[in-house]
Amino acid sequence: MCGIIAYVGDREAQPILLDGLSRLEYRGYDSAGLAVHTAGGLRVQKKAGRIAALSAAVARQPVSSTSGISHTRWATHGEPTDANAHPHLDQSGNIALVHNGVIENFHELKQALTLQGHVFHSATDTEVLAHLIGEHYEKLATLSGVARLSAAVRAALGEVDGTYGIAVIHRDLPNVVIGARRGSPLVVGIGATEKFLSSDAAALAPYTQKVVYLKDFDFVTLQPGQFDLQNLGGRDTDYEIKELDFKPEAAEQGAFAHFMLKEIFEQPETIRNAMRGRVDKDTATAHLGGLNLTGEQLRDLRRIIVLGCGTALYAGMVGKHMIENAALLPVETDFSSEFRYRNTPLENDTLFFVVSQSGETADTLGALREAQRKGHRALGICNNVGSTIARESDGGVYMHAGPEIGVAATKSFISQATVFALLALKLGRLRHLSASAGGEIIEALEKLPAQVEVILQQSDAIKNIAEKYADSRSMLFFGRLGNYPVALEGALKMKEISYLHAEGYPSSELKHGVIALIDKKTPSVVIAPHDSLYDKNMNSLQEIKARCGPVICLTTCGGRDTGHLADEVIKIPQTLELLQPILNVVPLQLLAYHTAAALGRDIDKPRNLAKSVTVE
Ligand code: F6R
Numbered sequence: 001m002c003g004i005i006a007y008v009g010d011r012e013a014q015p016i017l018l019d020g021l022s023r024l025e026y027r028g029y030d031s032a033g034l035a036v037h038t039a040g041g042l043r044v045q046k047k048a049g050r051i052a053a054l055s056a057a058v059a060r061q062p063v064s065s066t067s068g069i070s071h072t073r074w075a076t077h078g079e080p081t082d083a084n085a086h087p088h089l090d091q092s093g094n095i096a097l098v099h100n101g102v103i104e105n106f107h108e109l110k111q112a113l114t115l116q117g118h119v120f121h122s123a124t125d126t127e128v129l130a131h132l133i134g135e136h137y138e139k140l141a142t143l144s145g146v147a148r149l150s151a152a153v154r155a156a157l158g159e160v161d162g163t164y165g166i167a168v169i170h171r172d173l174p175n176v177v178i179g180a181r182r183g184s185p186l187v188v189g190i191g192a193t194e195k196f197l198s199s200d201a202a203a204l205a206p207y208t209q210k211v212v213y214l215k216d217f218d219f220v221t222l223q224p225g226q227f228d229l230q231n232l233g234g235r236d237t238d239y240e241i242k243e244l245d246f247k248p249e250a251a252e253q254g255a256f257a258h259f260m261l262k263e264i265f266e267q268p269e270t271i272r273n274a275m276r277g278r279v280d281k282d283t284a285t286a287h288l289g290g291l292n293l294t295g296e297q298l299r300d301l302r303r304i305i306v307l308g309c310g311t312a313l314y315a316g317m318v319g320k321h322m323i324e325n326a327a328l329l330p331v332e333t334d335f336s337s338e339f340r341y342r343n344t345p346l347e348n349d350t351l352f353f354v355v356s357q358s359g360e361t362a363d364t365l366g367a368l369r370e371a372q373r374k375g376h377r378a379l380g381i382c383n384n385v386g387s388t389i390a391r392e393s394d395g396g397v398y399m400h401a402g403p404e405i406g407v408a409a410t411k412s413f414i415s416q417a418t419v420f421a422l423l424a425l426k427l428g429r430l431r432h433l434s435a436s437a438g439g440e441i442i443e444a445l446e447k448l449p450a451q452v453e454v455i456l457q458q459s460d461a462i463k464n465i466a467e468k469y470a471d472s473r474s475m476l477f478f479g480r481l482g483n484y485p486v487a488l489e490g491a492l493k494m495k496e497i498s499y500l501h502a503e504g505y506p507s508s509e510l511k512h513g514v515i516a517l518i519d520k521k522t523p524s525v526v527i528a529p530h531d532s533l534y535d536k537n538m539n540s541l542q543e544i545k546a547r548c549g550p551v552i553c554l555t556t557c558g559g560r561d562t563g564h565l566a567d568e569v570i571k572i573p574q575t576l577e578l579l580q581p582i583l584n585v586v587p588l589q590l591l592a593y594h595t596a597a598a599l600g601r602d603i604d605k606p607r608n609l610a611k612s613v614t615v616e
Contacts, residue, residue: 002100003027009194028074031085035096036068046085071098078123090134101163213386260406268449284438292395308355317485319420326428336367352378357412359387466594479527490588530559
């Protein structure tokens, strides 16, 4: 949600900033801008629309510069216009600022500054912060150079309520960038003679493998040959230089038409990566050392609560079925955004899992902190190493899915579901699950990557189905038990990238109201693997057909063939009932992808969305 990239070094800054922005574009893409130091002062260029529009503007009037800041926006305050794009300048025009987050008290600050004669040119909260920094800068005339700018930024941030990841420059301080964070991610990239600041480490991968993930209230001053990291109060703070855990190619689109398609096709590897080194065939269990809990502590648990948003929550709902079945341990799931404000009755011996690909989702971070505030242990299932949720949780499991750039989450779902399967196995084996049952789960898990490959080979057939139904106004998705969250996820994917109205329901809910929506023009996707509820799912399918609703049936190979009852059949390999949701989601991702492609949608950058929702 908004992307920041800043550079100081010995290379031309503009191409690096524009390249970085294009790598961060998935975080927001309604407008973009940059400010660089030049011999004649600051050069600011901003454009509504995609980064290509900014690149074209820069190409028309390039300047030579070796330091600057830049931003790609997902609007919170003010429409996506040139004026509202970042960077914003202070009253003097000497200080430029880019910002990710929300300044909650910007109205009060703006009023006070207006009374002091400040004139604003945008509707943003960010411009208010730029002016506030400028106001303090004027008052700090006894200081000079970097010390004066640092003191002004610190003083201004001290007056701000809300969240920020910022990068600031002053026209008189070429090759100096100041950064600070509270609630919005920032990563420092370290080269010998150049330094970077970015909202996401993935954007730094082509330039450096050495990074420092900033913590809340960190305050960093970057210069080409050095960086100085303190806290907002001016004290030195601990930090660790980390090596990126992926290569630059992992964040490239390669030969695929879209990142989303690339990430769908990466899923066999995603499953392998989530399982690597974690399965112990001898004892028929899983090793998840990061849980930081002894076998005894895990056995004594009475309840698990899983929190997340969107796709991450749906993966958690799949996890609920897995854990309850394999370990007979009660699991509840909740939206992070609801849990954090709810009076949830909580008992001792409750363990929380917060699930987040980015590790930066504001609602999930808030829920994690709320669970911890209430004295509970909260573990993370995260992809981004070094993210705030990964750092603040009391342990957890990394997904190792590599960068997910497509705004619609795909491989992260499969990765999270695989992690939950491992967790279910581990918890099960600490309880009633026999070694032979544990062994069966491991054997089935190991077959999943090849089974996903088989589904991926049907991409063209699924494309034909997608094209046939792409002009529908609405699509319904039905599934039961572990496949109910898969129905929700299939519907979410369809909504997000094709803009078709779509809803997911437990199949059995059909007759309790949803059936009123069935007609010739409303296709239903019925997830009906050959499992314990196959016949019941077939009843739902027949009820839809009886009302002339087109049916796309997702079923498994083998077993009784009632597929002829449906208009379209997608047959996929069968696995254990516990693990079937992991396979079932793949055709639904492809169905959404090909529908969106048939409709000519901007698949990797769907309207109004942004990846990593770092505001509430
Ligand atoms: C759906 C999607 C969102 C995210 C949700 C949580 O395609 O991308 O629903 O799943 O915003 O994001 P993370 O997992 O980063 O916390």
